[in-house]
Amino acid sequence: MSDQVRLEDLCTVLRSKNAGPFLITLDMIFKDRKVYEVIADRRSITEALVAERYALDVDDVVAVEYIDGLNAVKATYKRRLSAGRPGDPDCYGMAQEGPLLDIQFPRDMFER
Numbered sequence: 001m002s003d004q005v006r007l008e009d010l011c012t013v014l015r016s017k018n019a020g021p022f023l024i025t026l027d028m029i030f031k032d033r034k035v036y037e038v039i040a041d042r043r044s045i046t047e048a049l050v051a052e053r054y055a056l057d058v059d060d061v062v063a064v065e066y067i068d069g070l071n072a073v074k075a076t077y078k079r080r081l082s083a084g085r086p087g088d089p090d091c092y093g094m095a096q097e098g099p100l101l102d103i104q105f106p107r108d109m110f111e112r
Contacts (some may be wrong), residue, residue, distance in 0.1 A: 004104040010035050016096035019076050021083040023062060024093040026050070026100060028073040036071035038110050050075045053099035 013029035030036035047061040060078040
């Protein structure tokens, strides 16, 4: 068994979507309340992490929100090109979660 666990394996939902023509929102909804609480308590998903994964300036990450009632983390960042502009690779912002999939956490951080 690996001593690391991937974000992809911790979430029931890991998706991206438009948040208007200039922003993309990433939704990370965790399978387990206790796992979410560890992630939230440690603030493991940060603006800096999202910026690193998407090769953005940290100032381009508009928000990272922890939503306790949903066991969810939402991160929003500025699009490089506005939705639908020539050269925009994903007008709907629906296929941008890839850089999040292999974020890894030490498995033992979830053991209590």
